[in-house]
Amino acid sequence: MLKKSLLVGVVVLLLSFFLGICTYVKTSNLHRSIKVEDISSITLWGGYCGYKEATQEELGKIVNWFNSASGIRENEGFAGETPGSGIILNEKNGETFSIIRSGKDFEVQRNDRSGKKRSYWAIQKELKTLLNELAQ
Numbered sequence: 001m002l003k004k005s006l007l008v009g010v011v012v013l014l015l016s017f018f019l020g021i022c023t024y025v026k027t028s029n030l031h032r033s034i035k036v037e038d039i040s041s042i043t044l045w046g047g048y049c050g051y052k053e054a055t056q057e058e059l060g061k062i063v064n065w066f067n068s069a070s071g072i073r074e075n076e077g078f079a080g081e082t083p084g085s086g087i088i089l090n091e092k093n094g095e096t097f098s099i100i101r102s103g104k105d106f107e108v109q110r111n112d113r114s115g116k117k118r119s120y121w122a123i124q125k126e127l128k129t130l131l132n133e134l135a136q
Contacts, residue, residue, distance in 0.1 A: 030074060030120045031108070033067045036060055040092045046085030046101075046134030054087075062087060062127070066099065071123035075107060078119045083107075084135035087127075101131035 042054035042062055054062060066089075083100040090096050097110030105121045106128055 030118055031069065031072045031122060032110075034063055034089070034091070036063050038091050038093070039063065039089055041090045043088040043090075044085075044130075044134055045088070046131075046136070048085075048134050048136045062089075062099075062130075065124050065127045065130075069122035069124040069127070071105065071121070073121045075119040075121055078109075085131045086134075087131070099127060099131070101128075101135055106131055 036059060039059060042059050043051055044054055044058070045051045081102055083102055085101045087099040088096060089099070095111065097108065100107045100109065102121070105123050107119060107121055109117070109119045111117055
């Protein structure tokens with residue numbers, strides 16, 4: 001009886017560990033940090049400003065804010081609302097991704113490491129504030 005309980009406990013522990021690793025890998029594949037030197041340009045857009053290029057100062061802030069985002073949640077069905085503003089980041093390697101005003105947080109649309117288009121929500125106070133200001 002004790003051996004059976006021990007075996008069940010070990011199996012539950014291993015399953016929990018495996019599920020934790022799978023969740024970490026899935027989330028870490030979604031949100032990748034970026035470096036200022038890897039960005040060729042950032043375009044801000046919204047009702048307030050139309051389209052405008054970010055200054056070097058804005059570029060640095062946006063990259064730092066993006067890298068500090070938390071609460072990463074996959075948006076598998078690309079659900080959300082029509083964005084009123086956004087930030088388009090153009091990387092020097094030719095890749096482009098967007099940070100979009102959507103709901104109470106913000107949405108990121110980019111390609112993952114395998115090239116598949118992905119969407120996820122994230123939380124970062126200053127980015128959300130900027131997106132709200134751009135939408136006005």
